[in-house]
Amino acid sequence: MKQQRCIGLAIDEADMSEFNIQAIRQAASRLQGRVVRTPLLESPMLSERAGCRLFVKAEALQLTGSFKIRGALNMILSMDRTARHAGIVAFSAGNHGQGVAAAARAVHCPAVIVMPDTAPRIKVDNCRWWGAEVVSYDPQTEDRVEVAQRVARLRGMTVVPPFDDYDIMAGQGTCGLEIVEQLNDLHVTPDAIVINCSGGGLASGVSEAVKDAFPDARILIAEVLGYEKVARSLATGIPQSNPSVPNTLLDGIAGPTAGAKTVAVLRRHQANGLGVSDDEGLAGVAAAFKMLKLVVEPGGAAALGAVLVQHPVNRLNN
């Protein structure tokens, strides 16, 4: 009980002085010209299906196909010369690894990506293509965080965490800053923003940027149905994990744990959870393909699919 309250306090009273809209603006200034300013797409047919005017931030068009390079590059650019020269290490079987590898290449910084020896060959090859060294581990017998920390210790490298870090969150938040600028250009004030969420790096950063500009916008967090660890964290005030690994197509948002820092930001912005089924994720993939001409993985299309099937924004207003 005492421990629980202690963690609860950690969420609600986390020191926010390091994470605010200024941190995101600084990140945007660092990333200027180094990442893609992805378009905010609108399809009248898609809006009709959604039952509202719908905009889709096409982050699939980002370098390496996901938002992950934003946070990683912001963190590397925030490091001092000595640390950058020594290099970085990250653990990931997915988009984070490629994002970190591409970020490291952009600033000529050595990078090690720790990947399970079961990782698909294409993901290993992609990390190597970007110039990173891949260190394999056996997920049956080894812990990836320990492997990464050992590499970091032995080589004097810095670990780039996947989400629960203010530099990472600020970097992902630049995606939200672009959304704000793009909506302002269209003279649109959003009622709500729905964000795909695993650990909460993207969701917290984007929420911070959007709420700064549009304080009345509702924040909705798309998670794997039945495994809503962030929604449970928001409700209880205690960072939650999923008790088992979800068997889902939405693997891109099926990470095991929520972050303490990310959840604190989402709680401050009164985010609401939104459970997404595999079928809804596939509906998002199909709609993106047909109406937006975008190739998106199921986890990346979860929020879109849920908006098209569940109409959650109308539900919020009622």
Added chain:
Amino acid sequence: MKQQRCIGLAIDEADMSEFNIQAIRQAASRLQGRVVRTPLLESPMLSERAGCRLFVKAEALQLTGSFKIRGALNMILSMDRTARHAGIVAFSAGNHGQGVAAAARAVHCPAVIVMPDTAPRIKVDNCRWWGAEVVSYDPQTEDRVEVAQRVARLRGMTVVPPFDDYDIMAGQGTCGLEIVEQLNDLHVTPDAIVINCSGGGLASGVSEAVKDAFPDARILIAEVLGYEKVARSLATGIPQSNPSVPNTLLDGIAGPTAGAKTVAVLRRHQANGLGVSDDEGLAGVAAAFKMLKLVVEPGGAAALGAVLVQHPVNRLNN
């Protein structure tokens, strides 16, 4: 012989006073905020495969999935109120029809699209979704141009031609103006630009915009291999048709005739032909899907595929 020379003169000495960079700038001003400013994408992996720094203009992200709305909307916005109120008519089984229908809807102008009764249901439905009336004809017994002209005469409507018209060419040229601005933002001077080409509306408009900014850039025109009607028109100075309908996956660029006005512009800019095979088009589709996360039809990926397989720019320099 006399007739040939006469047509040859028509190409070389066409009155260009109506078509120049100013016409494209005026079109851009008319279209401002009404069409998508599509991103110019760069993928380091794709550039490696191409053997040069390669940029792809992602016009698949345009409204209705192709550039066609640009020209149609520019033409409608150039018409006087009475003509616009009476409406427009276009003949098309493909992207032009949807582009015209969407353009008409944007300015609340009645539209009739003349389509063969063999057209896919989805294309008919899409035109209707945008608010257009679809008039069917039997391609075995009727001529689509005559059907469209009859509708126009009976209803006082204006025919929106698919390519050989200065307003259409200027509208498609706004795509080239965006490319110029996007390359300037990156401080890049292109060696060459490769453009998908059927009748030449996009190719002539984009060439005009690009050559105005980058006079040394080479213009390459991607056509169906073995059916290079525009390349033959450029070589002979006489607008050519294809003697038969190509059996090709690249149906988006397999129209039967080249335009006199479009070829005149391409000839002035010393465009070179580039024949593209089905396999090369499919290589472009696959590369766009995997590396750019874009869904593109084979005709829309012809230039990309040819660049990846043939390396035509290196060949030009040798």
